[in-house]
Amino acid sequence: MEPRPRCSPAEPGRCLSGPRASGPATSVSRLGAAVAELGSCPFAVAAVLPAGGCGERMGVPTPKQFCPVLERPLISYTLQALERVPWIKDIVVAVTGENMEAMESIIRKYGHKRISLAEAGVTRHRSIFNGLKALVEHQPDSELTKPEVVVIHDAVRPFVEEDVLLRVVTAAKEHGAAGAIRPLVSTVISPSADGCLDHSLERDKHRASEMPQAFLFDVIYEAYQQCSDYDLEFGTECLQLALKYCHTKAKLVEGSPDLWK
Ligand SMILES: Nc1ccn([C@@H]2O[C@H](COP(=O)(O)OP(=O)(O)OP(=O)(O)O)[C@@H](O)[C@H]2O)c(=O)n1
Numbered sequence: 001m002e003p004r005p006r007c008s009p010a011e012p013g014r015c016l017s018g019p020r021a022s023g024p025a026t027s028v029s030r031l032g033a034a035v036a037e038l039g040s041c042p043f044a045v046a047a048v049l050p051a052g053g054c055g056e057r058m059g060v061p062t063p064k065q066f067c068p069v070l071e072r073p074l075i076s077y078t079l080q081a082l083e084r085v086p087w088i089k090d091i092v093v094a095v096t097g098e099n100m101e102a103m104e105s106i107i108r109k110y111g112h113k114r115i116s117l118a119e120a121g122v123t124r125h126r127s128i129f130n131g132l133k134a135l136v137e138h139q140p141d142s143e144l145t146k147p148e149v150v151v152i153h154d155a156v157r158p159f160v161e162e163d164v165l166l167r168v169v170t171a172a173k174e175h176g177a178a179g180a181i182r183p184l185v186s187t188v189i190s191p192s193a194d195g196c197l198d199h200s201l202e203r204d205k206h207r208a209s210e211m212p213q214a215f216l217f218d219v220i221y222e223a224y225q226q227c228s229d230y231d232l233e234f235g236t237e238c239l240q241l242a243l244k245y246c247h248t249k250a251k252l253v254e255g256s257p258d259l260w261k
């Protein structure tokens, strides 16, 4: 197997297009080749980054997207990984009111480009929905326009590469929805009410759903508009919303091991 290039945090991921591209993309479709050659995409693509979480499970006071990695906030690496992809025209980041100023100062300090901010919600789904609304609800001072395809990516997954972004976007254009997956590391088991094992799932038949994901904008926006409050409060899977509310079966795309959050 060909060794994967090393990714240092300051240079997350490989870039197919732009000045660092090293020849035509062989791992992606004709669309990929066009993107590599032209540095642009034949249809409009934007990204929504939910960044409104508090990192409860990590157990530190600073939300993990703002935790310093080599003295730089983690989210800055994720923004860099997305903004170096020239065919993503707008990047909407959903941040809580409390962290809005901190986010603005990160954007200024690290010179991030093509970023717009939206108000985060109390759950991840609500934050994503607010980010999608920002792309269609025209505010007086906003230049955002509705894209044909939208990428959704967690702010806390910094090592996302152009190759996987292109593969999910290409698949979403064709199938309506697509998402990165990984093999399960641990077997998933189902406990019964008494805290004993009910059954275990066959590991080879299941996958971990990771990010990025991509959707035809109209599909995911319709799904968010139709979904219940229960989905918005407790749901964890955007692909499921597209399936449940728009009957769109997502194409699953094998992701790289460094898509962790
Ligand atoms: N109300 C929320 C909750 C989460 N997120 C974002 O969704 C992504 C994935 O969430 P997760 O890894 O679960 O982060 P947290 O919600 O911060 O973690 P925890 O569940 O442990 O509190 C993160 O970028 C997080 O900031 C968000 O935008 N709005």
Ligand SMILES: O=C(CO)[C@H](O)[C@H](O)COP(=O)(O)O
Pocket: 124, 154, 209, 210, 211, 235, 236, 237, 238, 239, 261
């Ligand atoms: O699991 C996921 C696949 O859709 C998402 O990556 C997301 O990170 C889930 O976040 P949370 O654990 O906060 O629900």
